[in-house]
Amino acid sequence: EQIEKGGFDHFMLKEIYEQPSVIKDTYRGRLLADQGIVRLGGLEDHIEKFLNADRIIIVACGTSWHAGLVAEYIFEDLTRIPVEVEYASEFRYRNPIISEKDVVIAISQSGETADTLAAIKLAKSKGAFVFGICNVVGSTISRETHSGSYTHAGPEIGVASTKAFTTQITVLTMMALRLAKAKGTISNSAYMLYLRELELIPDQVQEALLSEDKIKEISAVFKDARNFLYLGRGYNFPVALEGALKLKEISYIHAEGYPAAEMKHGPIALIDEHMPVVVIAIKSEHYEKVVSNIQEIKARKGKIIAVVSKGDTAVRDMADYVIEVPHTPEALTPLVTTIPLQLLSYHIAVLLDKNVDQPRNLAKSVTVE
């Protein structure tokens, strides 16, 4: 097992550090930025289904559901196809409206999650076209779907999903770009820019990993907190949810992810000097608004851990701790802002002496309801 961990203390840390190379594996042969090409075999074969779809319904559970939420932003933004994201467990039992004009995307690392599989079967029975995004080759979901794309992240052993998440987002981003190009909903210059920037993501993830020592220090300060709040807006709202989930899963600290602007409708009541608030405050359309959220937290003495764009100064002056991530277009930021949140949950769990790779009560693959 020590050999399999490749010199890392835990599989989770190894998998966090694998992200630059597995993201490359995910787009290898599929993304040719210089030539303006992005193509996924499973999508090309059925592209008309997507182009003629009334809407896309994404079904998934857990971390894969968070990847689906990121996809909702990028698909609607770039392709203008309406998207709904559903917990598979809710979708399957709520008598949903599904027709042959719908395309369903099922996202699953293991390809074995019982609720996701049941949602796929339901969608198929109503005539929808079902596309799978799985990591495990030959898994049940990859066989039960009409078509799909693998993430090529390699085996993920840590129960808390890390590299599966970022590679799922990579596949979904490539799909959105391909469809936007085919639909003519993206300008050529924006398309070429995204392709080039996506190709740079592995280097930027590598750079984000350099914050590990700083994150270790922050972890030592906050490891005994009872609660954490995670805030983000736009593309980084799902990242806030995922950051909170990671912390809950492996450190057993209660954490909530929230869209930053919703803070005033409830969570703000919880903020006092004992509440660490992780805020994703990168340079984006919503930057100023997030900065004002930070001021509100500070006024209530909350402790602010901010994930900021490299070179940011405004947030640095207000936050208790800042973690920098490199610049990339907003639609690609989840791929880098996720990294420090993975490391934060990892180090807190290690300091609390928890079983990082196999947290209590959780399973890697949930094959029962």
Ligand code: G6P
């Ligand atoms: C379990 C795992 C999570 C995972 C979820 C969905 O809860 O512990 O890490 O996100 O199932 O799994 P899937 O294999 O369908 O992505």
